[in-house]
Amino acid sequence: KNQVEQSPQSLIILEGKNCTLQCNYTVSPFSNLRWYKQDTGRGPVSLTIMTFSENTKSNGRYTATLDADTKQSSLHITASQLSDSASYICVVSDRGSTLGRLYFGRGTQLTVWP
Amino acid sequence: EADIYQTPRYLVIGTGKKITLECSQTMGHDKMYWYQQDPGMELHLIHYSYGVNSTEKGDLSSESTVSRIRTEHFPLTLESARPSHTSQYLCASSVQTGQGGRDIQYFGAGTRLSVL
Numbered sequence: 001k002n003q004v005e006q007s008p009q010s011l012i013i014l015e016g017k018n019c020t021l022q023c024n025y026t027v028s029p030f031s032n033l034r035w036y037k038q039d040t041g042r043g044p045v046s047l048t049i050m051t052f053s054e055n056t057k058s059n060g061r062y063t064a065t066l067d068a069d070t071k072q073s074s075l076h077i078t079a080s081q082l083s084d085s086a087s088y089i090c091v092v093s094d095r096g097s098t099l100g101r102l103y104f105g106r107g108t109q110l111t112v113w114p
Numbered sequence: 115e116a117d118i119y120q121t122p123r124y125l126v127i128g129t130g131k132k133i134t135l136e137c138s139q140t141m142g143h144d145k146m147y148w149y150q151q152d153p154g155m156e157l158h159l160i161h162y163s164y165g166v167n168s169t170e171k172g173d174l175s176s177e178s179t180v181s182r183i184r185t186e187h188f189p190l191t192l193e194s195a196r197p198s199h200t201s202q203y204l205c206a207s208s209v210q211t212g213q214g215g216r217d218i219q220y221f222g223a224g225t226r227l228s229v230l
Binding site: 044045101105 | 118120154155156157158159173204205206218219220221222223224226
């Protein structure tokens with residue numbers, strides 16, 4: 001069964017600290033993996049997208065890594081800010097259809113305290 | 115910031131009412147989607163469209179219907195709302211970039227629906 005599992009479910013860190021969010025998936029065949037940031041009451045916004053040939057992708061203070069062999073990805077946030085408080089969603093796309101079906105994780109709820 | 119708009123942002127209605135959730139995008143994207151999301155849960159695809167006059171049901175069974183008469187407009191309709199329809203509904207559109215399957219989805223802000 002194609003699944004995307006994220007950990008931890010929630011995380012609280014102090015402003016300025018770094019953190020790493022995890023994503024494990026069983027989606028096959030694999031096309032690409034995305035990380036989205038979803039602020040409370042808003043729609044998700046794309047942070048990074050990686051294909052199987054890419055093992056790291058950065059977007060400002062966000063760095064995503066991908067290990068297609070172990071089917072794991074991580075999102076590292078450096079020097080966290082209060083505005084980083086949000087849900088971070090891992091999404092995996094397969095190659096099984098012309099739509100490129102997306103499988104969503106439940107997200108990690110990150111809270112940054114001052 | 116993506117140019118995709120959803121209205122209303124919040125809606126509280128009584129059981130049995132007919133409602134239409136609006137979604138419009140000005141980016142000229144052919145593909146559009148509707149997702150349903152409950153608090154703390156993953157997004158579930160309920161409808162999608164490849165283009166004008168194309169609509170398909172998603173993975174999650176839904177009593178809602180959609181139409182795609184114009185490229186920029188993808189409304190979702192519930193003929194008779196029930197409390198079980200209470201949820202957040204997110205609309206998205208996408209464009210393919212570069213390698214096959216690497217399409218970027220842009221989401222609207224969502225409509226939070228409460229059926230009493």
